[in-house]
Amino acid sequence: MKKLPRHMMKVLVGAMALTLLLSGCGNQAGGTPKTGQTKSVEKLTFDFPVAVAGPLAQDMTQLVNEFNQANPDIHVTPVFSGDYGTTMTKVQTGFKSGNAPDVAVLLSTDMNTLLDNHLILPINGFAASQKDQKWLNSFYPAFMANSTLNGTTYGIPFQRSTLLLYYNKNEFQKAGLNPNTPPKTWSELVADGKALTKAGQWGLEIPTSGLTYWEFQPFAIENGQNVVGDAANKVYFDQPKVVQALQFFADLSLKDKIEPPGLIGWATAPDDFASGKAAMIYHSSGSLTQILKTAKFPVGVAMLPGNVRPGTPTGGGNLYVINTKNKAREKAAFKFVKWMSSPEVAAKWAIETGYIGTSPPVYETAQMKEYLQKTPQGDVARQQLQYAAKELATHDGQEIQQILSTACQKVLTQNVKPLEALTAAQNQADALLSKFKD
Amino acid sequence: MPSSTGQKGQKKRGGKSGRAGLRAALLLAPSALILLIFTLWPMVVAVYHSLFLSDNAHPVPVFAGLANFTALGRDPVFVQVMRNTVLFIVGTVPVSMLIAMVLAVALNRRYRLTPFFRLALFHPVVLPMVSAASIWLFMYTPDYGIVDKVLALFGGPQINWLGEPGTALSAIMLMTIWKQVGYFMIFYLAGLQNIGQDPYEAAAVDGAGPVKAFRSITVPLLMPTSLFVFIIAMVDAFQMIDQLYVMTQGGPSNGTNMLLYYIYQQAFAFSNLGKASALSVILIVILLVVAVLQTLADKRVHYES
Known part of the structure; x- marks a missing residue:
């Protein structure tokens, strides 16, 4: 007797869950009280994701507590909100229902989407004093490429990274290579990779599953043509130099056979490196701490090998001031962002996480100097920044x-x-971007 | 489980007196309300949103009629997603049903180890899909995953199961079959309990062997259960997403992207609510068609009445 209603239910429940999901009713922003202005204390919420290993949510709470103690007129509540994807969803749905946080750490590459939805505010509007201007101009230009649009700054670099080459010094020695001269060019990369490839060990692994564009981008940059420029509505996928770069990138596994065939998982590459299945890997600078911890051999860290030039894209998250339409809270949010990106705090966060210090003054701090003395590999990503691109x-x-x-x-x-794939990609991208005027 | 008699009974009682009707309405009201708020209303909302362009280029939605639907027709990824979904259903539903039925028949007898095997086969069902997917992700790892290790013992090739478009979808299908067979088996076991021993004894007297008995008694008398399992399997297949999220994110090159994951991607990764709503409407229509087919078929597969 129960049969019919039960499967009807199942069908309907499925449809329900789905539509509920889409209508965004399922999302409640933080649950922290921020309506009702208290006399003198601005109550802010701060959404942040954790994208690297370690007890970072706790570290973040500690940092925010320090800020709250130093600023009695502001109280920030940190809200750990999953990974970048879920944090972005939470901020967007929260914004639609009037429950957006005041500050959030989101991907630097989401800046345009945030702007298109009128979700974030220009930082320049807050940085009135000369001191503020100096602070605004202190960050590494490579990071600002993904933080500004038409000369206006919308995001402040917070947890940023690049790709790095990690290599096994023992295996270099065994293969007759000098463990202190990692490959500097594409041809050296292939030659060293061939020398290192043997039964049970690949010469090189570059993660390729999921969002492959990030691991491919260095090759395009190194070949002299980035896949993106300053404009937010134009990409350069089908340029001859990009096509050539993709050919080289694919040949690493298809022709040179120094990489395993098929796609390589993001988390698989460091595992394979630690267990000796791969002698060299490309990975985020943010993985440095974890890789040094798990490897039982001396780990070499180097800039990516270049072609006509060295190069890597940047990655990671920025601090954004959310458009809450409450002037007092927005101003307090700016103060918080400024504090979070100050040299001392940024140094602490960089050491804790492995992310790159966001400005030269970070590297002037005593704790950063001490850290780099103990872990000189931590400085490679900073040196590579001069070649980093958008x-x-x-x-x-x-x-x-x-x-x-x-x-x-x-x-x-x-x-x-490559030409066929990239031409199709260019057409698809052009169709999407044609909706945007600039 | 004769559903027809239940329906008839209800109909009679409903017509008898107004008071009984009121009581029935009151009893039904809570579930009706929940159904209305959480099922029917969101469906209406999805249909409404599907008629608007609502994406990063249109932060304020713009009415566009059926533009979202016609755009889907030109979307190569959508075509691929539908093809993957159909392949997935064809590859998992009949196989799972057959294995579940055979296992149920085998485990319907009482041997000493029967409870153990029942438990062993049911245990994947209890595991949360996300954990199961994580375990299989590791098992499918090239070189040192257990699948490749076992293959290597027999001199087999090392395969990057989830990293090649040729194998990724099959790898996900295999994992899904493993996960759901135990669940379907339970329904078949219940169905077998209902058949009883009489038909088999009669068949044995007439000289039918076990294979003949399976084909001529078990399979036809399990038809209502099969229909039920079929519907559940179809609906599950259209709604599968956890495995994709954990194991492939729809890759390589959209080789494992399926309808619900594509909806998720459009809505939350690409913030294209109009397109996601249009896709949801398509999913709802498909599920409704499945439900209607089931109701129609339900009347024809019962042997009891």
Whole structure:
């Protein structure tokens, strides 16, 4: 007797869950009280994701507590909100229902999407004093490429990274290579990779599953043509130099056979490196602490090998001031952002996480100097910053990133020629971006 | 589980007196309300949103009629997603049903180890899908995952199961079959309890062997259960997403992207609510068609009445 209603229910419940999900009713922002202005204390909420290993949510709470103690007129409540994806969803749905946080750490590449939805405020508007201007201009230019649009700054670099080459010094020695001269050019990368490839060990692993565009981007930059420029509505996927770069990138596994065939997982590469399955890997500078901890051999850290020039995209998250339409809270949010990105705090966060210090003054602090003395590998990413370029970020950025990733994966696994894959990707991207005037 | 008699009974009682009708309405009101608020209303909202362009280029939604639907027709990823979904259903539903039925028949007898095997086969069902997917992700790891290790013992090739478009979808299907067979088996076991021993004894007297008995008695008398399992399997297949999120994120090159994951991607990664709503409407229509087919078929597969 129960049969019919039960499956009808199941169908309907499924449809329900789905539509509920879409209508965004499922999201409640933080649950911290911020309505009702208290006399003198501005109550702010601060949403942040944790994207690297370690007890970082606790470290963040500690940092925020320090701020609260130093600023009795502001009280910030940190809200750990999952990874970058869930934090972004939470901020967007919260904004639609009037429950957005005041400050959030979100991907630097989401800046255009945040702007298109009128979710964030220009930082320049707050930085009135000369001191503030000096602070605004203190960050590494490579990080600002993904934080500004048409000369206006919308995000403050907070937890930023680049790609790095990690290599096993013992295996270099065994293969007759000098463990202190990692490959500096594409041809050296292939030659060293061939020397290091043997039964049970690949010469090189570059993660390629998921968002492949980030690991492919260095090759395009190094070949002299980044896949994106300053404009937010234009990409350069089908440029000859990008096509050539993709050919080289794919050949590493298809022709040179120094990489395993098929796609390599983001988390698989460091595991394979630690267990000796891969002698060199490309990975985020943010993985440095974890890789040094798990490897039982001397780990070399180097800049990515270049071609016509060295290069890497940046990555990671910025601090954003959310458009809450409450002037007093927005001003307090700016103060908090300024504090979070000050040299001492940024140094503490960089050491704790492995992210790169966001400005030169960070490296002038005593604790950073002490840290680099103990862990000189931590300085490679900073040195590489002078060659770093803009990460792929446009309007509809996540979809554009997906389009380029899919093109890369087609070449890597389906025998599609780079020109064909990239031309199709360019057309798809152009169609999407044609909706945006600038 | 004769559903037809239940329906008839209700109909009679409903017509008898107004008071009984009122009581029935009151009893039904809470579930009706929940159904209305959380099921029917969101469906209406989804249909409404599907008629608007609502994405990063249109932060304020713009009415566009059926533009979202016609755009889907030109979307190569959507075509691929639908193809993957159909392949997935064809590859998992019949196989899972057959395995579940055979296992149920085997475990319907009482041997000493029967409880152990029942437990062993049911245990994947109890595992949360996310944990199961994480375990399988590790098992499918090239070189040192257990699948490749076992293959290597027999001199087999090392395969990057989830990293190649040729194998990724099959790898996900295999994992899904493993996960759901135990669940379906329980329904078949219940169905077998209802058949009883009489038909088999009669068949044995007539000289039918076990294979003949399975084909001519077990399979037809399990038809109502099969229909039920089929519907559950279909609905589950259309709604599967956890495995994709954990194991492939729809890759490589959209080779494992399926309808619900694509909806999720459009809504939350690409913030394209219009397109996501249009896709949801398509999913709802498909699920409704499945439900209607089931109601129609339900009347024809019962042997008892």
